[in-house]
Amino acid sequence: MQAQVLARPAPVRPIPPDPTPSLIGIAKSFARGQEIYGEGEAADLVYRVVSGAVREVRVLADGRRQIVDFHFPGELFGVQAGRVYRAGAEAVCETTVTVARRSSLSGQSAESLWGLALRDLERCQDHALTLGRRSATERVVSFLLELAERLDAGASVELPISRQDMADYLGLTIETVSRTITQLQADGLIEVRCCRQVLLKRPRALAELCE
Amino acid sequence: MQAQVLARPAPVRPIPPDPTPSLIGIAKSFARGQEIYGEGEAADLVYRVVSGAVREVRVLADGRRQIVDFHFPGELFGVQAGRVYRAGAEAVCETTVTVARRSSLSGQSAESLWGLALRDLERCQDHALTLGRRSATERVVSFLLELAERLDAGASVELPISRQDMADYLGLTIETVSRTITQLQADGLIEVRCCRQVLLKRPRALAELCE
DNA sequence: CGCGACCTTGAGATGGCTCAATACCAGTGG
DNA sequence: CCACTGGTATTGAGCCATCTCAAGGTCGCG
Numbered sequence: 417m418q419a420q421v422l423a424r425p426a427p428v429r430p431i432p433p434d435p436t437p438s439l440i441g442i443a444k445s446f447a448r449g450q451e452i453y454g455e456g457e458a459a460d461l462v463y464r465v466v467s468g469a470v471r472e473v474r475v476l477a478d479g480r481r482q483i484v485d486f487h488f489p490g491e492l493f494g495v496q497a498g499r500v501y502r503a504g505a506e507a508v509c510e511t512t513v514t515v516a517r518r519s520s521l522s523g524q525s526a527e528s529l530w531g532l533a534l535r536d537l538e539r540c541q542d543h544a545l546t547l548g549r550r551s552a553t554e555r556v557v558s559f560l561l562e563l564a565e566r567l568d569a570g571a572s573v574e575l576p577i578s579r580q581d582m583a584d585y586l587g588l589t590i591e592t593v594s595r596t597i598t599q600l601q602a603d604g605l606i607e608v609r610c611c612r613q614v615l616l617k618r619p620r621a622l623a624e625l626c627e
Numbered sequence: 628m629q630a631q632v633l634a635r636p637a638p639v640r641p642i643p644p645d646p647t648p649s650l651i652g653i654a655k656s657f658a659r660g661q662e663i664y665g666e667g668e669a670a671d672l673v674y675r676v677v678s679g680a681v682r683e684v685r686v687l688a689d690g691r692r693q694i695v696d697f698h699f700p701g702e703l704f705g706v707q708a709g710r711v712y713r714a715g716a717e718a719v720c721e722t723t724v725t726v727a728r729r730s731s732l733s734g735q736s737a738e739s740l741w742g743l744a745l746r747d748l749e750r751c752q753d754h755a756l757t758l759g760r761r762s763a764t765e766r767v768v769s770f771l772l773e774l775a776e777r778l779d780a781g782a783s784v785e786l787p788i789s790r791q792d793m794a795d796y797l798g799l800t801i802e803t804v805s806r807t808i809t810q811l812q813a814d815g816l817i818e819v820r821c822c823r824q825v826l827l828k829r830p831r832a833l834a835e836l837c838e
Numbered sequence: 839c840g841c842g843a844c845c846t847t848g849a850g851a852t853g854g855c856t857c858a859a860t861a862c863c864a865g866t867g868g
Numbered sequence: 869c870c871a872c873t874g875g876t877a878t879t880g881a882g883c884c885a886t887c888t889c890a891a892g893g894t895c896g897c898g
Contacts, residue, residue, distance in 0.1 A: 474756045477838045482759040484752040497745035503752060522738075533744035534708035540751040541695040541714060545685045547758035548693040548798030552886070579845060587759030589887060594846055611845060611894095627688045763854065790877060803854055805878055822862095822877060 441514035446507035452494075455504040459496040462518050465489050468511025469576045472503040473584075483585040485540065486577070488566055492532055495521070509576045547587045550626065555586040556596045558626040560606070564616060571616040579611070652727035657718035663705075666715040670707040673729050676700050679722025680787045683714040684795075694796040696751065697788070699777055703743055706732070720787045758798045761837065766797040767807045769837040771817070775827060782827040790822070 443466065446452055452463065452470065463470075470487040484503055487493045493505060495518070521529060542562075546555050559582060564573045575582075583590045597614075600606045605622055607615040616622060654677065657663055663674065663681065674681075681698040695714055698704045704716060706729070732740060753773075757766055770793060775784045786793075794801045808825075811817045816833055818826040827833060 472752075474752065476756070476760060480760040482756040484755045495745065497742050497749055502749050527733075529741045530744055531708050533741055533748055534706065537744055537748045537751060538708055538713050540748060540755060541683075541685065543755055544695050544751060544758055545687070545693040547755055548795075549687060549691040578843095584759075590845080591847085591888085592886060595886095598846075789875095800855060801877080802856085802879085806854095809878075 441516035441520075443512055443514050445510070445512045448507060448509050448511075450507050452505040452507060452513070453501050455501055457501050459494065459499055459501045460518050461494060461515050462492060462521060463494040463505070463513045463515055464492050466512045466514060468513075469508040470511060470513070471506050471508050471581060471585075473506060474503045481584045482587065483581060484543070485536065486566075486585070495529075495533070508581060552586075552588055552592050552596050553599070554626040555588060556582070556593060556600065557605075557622050559586055560614060560616065561619070561622060561626070564619075571619060573614045573616065575612045575614060652725035652731075654723055654725050656721070656723045659718060659720050659722075661718045663716040663718060663724070664712050666712055668712050670705065670710055670712045671729050672705060672726050673703060673732060674705040674716070674724045674726055675703050677723045677725060679724075680719040681722060681724070682717050682719050682792060682796075684717060685714045692795045693798065694792060695754070696747065697777075697796070706740075706744070719792065763797075763799055763803050763807050764810070765837040766799060767793070767804060767811065768816075768833050770797055771825060771827065772830070772833060772837070775830075782830060784825045784827065786823045786825065 441464065446468075453459075453461070455473075455475065465487050467489055470493060471483045472485045472487070472493065474482050474484055485493075486508070494501065496502060546558055550558065560573060563575070563577075564570065567573065577585075579590045579593050582588075583593045586593065588596075597606070597608060601608050605616075605618050605625075607617055609615060652675065657679075664670075664672070666684075666686065676698050678700055681704060682694045683696045683698070683704065685693050685695055687693075696704075697719065705712065707713060757769055761769065771784060774786070774788075775781065778784065788796075790801045790804050793799075794804045797804065799807075808817070808819060812819050816827075816829050816836075818828055820826060
């Protein structure tokens with residue numbers, strides 16, 4: 417049985433690393449779990465995470481969920497090719513964003529906007545590889561490593577993300593995620609201080625696990 | 628046992644629907660299966676399909692393959708955020724493309740390039756939903772429907788794509804793809820004339836199957 | 839203290855995988 | 869013309885990774 421000191425979402429430091437185009441907008445806050453916009457709504461606004469984290473969600477008619485991406489401080493989201501959001505966006509934890517009209521992007525250089533979309537695309541393709549071809553263990557490990565990198569967290573990762581969100585991102589069930597984490601700990605590869613704080617004890621070995 | 632009149636790839640009509648930026652380049656042909664560029668190579672060229680079809684492939688160290696996207700006539704591919712291709716590109720069948728230096732894109736408008744990347748991204752997110760949350764039957768059906776639409780093929784889809792490529796795109800094995808198609812035919816939803824030519828007999832029912 | 843949200847663990851079921859055999863077709867060479 | 873080969877597709881049988889269902893634990897909060 418696992419020690420379970422804290423079931424609250426870990427705070428995410430508001431560090432905008434700003435490789436994205438500057439975008440002035442109105443600040444807005446969302447509570448944990450709150451919807452920022454819904455699938456199918458008119459996509460006339462674009463957003464940028466200031467602090468917290470955002471999930472982009474696609475849902476099937478029968479309720480199956482797939483999180484297609486997370487966004488962390490400094491990142492832009494809500495930009496669409498069409499006039500409607502293809503995925504919903506929700507706050508993963510207490511989150512603040514800035515909002516701007518989409519038209520306010522037109523002044524940006526082609527390079528910067530295009531680069532942003534391309535980076536998202538590449539991350540999505542990595543994700544597709546994970547979903548299509550990796551085992552449960554590989555999925556969880558690659559997720560932890562990706563998160564450590566994106567949050568610039570070193571070896572000690574504070575998960576702003578629940579087991580359910582991990583499962584919905586990784587195409588697994590919550591039970592499988594939980595069991596996998598337990599097993600990784602039993603193997604000495606990670607240490608789970610509390611369920612939202614994970615220490616990557618053997619990053620080299622972890623990286624080898626997923627390729 | 629299935630009639631199997633033809634195991635050759637179906638030809639893909641060279642119909643560039645040209646919503647993409649005009650891009651003059653040198654024409655080049657590739658044989659079925661031939662590599663156009665490899666994962667990790669310097670990404671200084673961009674390509675456009677003239678006829679045929681192209682697959683973008685990510686491969687794990689142990690050989691597991693995931694096709695992250697297909698490209699059909701008129702579509703651009705090979706554009707990267709970084710300086711290196713993140714996925715390899717291969718000709719699915721006899722294919723001709725035009726090639727240009729990446730720098731030749733800089734004259735294009737922000738809107739058009741950006742829109743292209745965003746469309747690819749949205750398709751990739753759909754793909755992630757399929758890989759993460761749909762059953763084998765749903766995957767195959769959504770693939771057939773997507774292909775019918777992208778090839779503008781109506782109800783009679785000529786697959787330029789082998790069972791193995793379908794499997795590698797859908798995150799399944801070739802056996803599962805084959806069994807699924809057999810079952811769809813037994814259910815009267817499709818008719819397989821030869822293994823590369825599929826008739827969607829009840830498109831409505833098929834669409835309902837995957838959402 | 840009791841409730842609700844979240845997480846873990848166990849036992850059994852199952853969808854898709856693995857391994858193996860067979861079939862079909864195109865091309866090649868005798 | 870046939871035999872043979874290699875690439876592709878289909879089918880079957882058994883297995884296993886993950887899912888489902890169910891129970892219990894931990895924490896934060898009213």
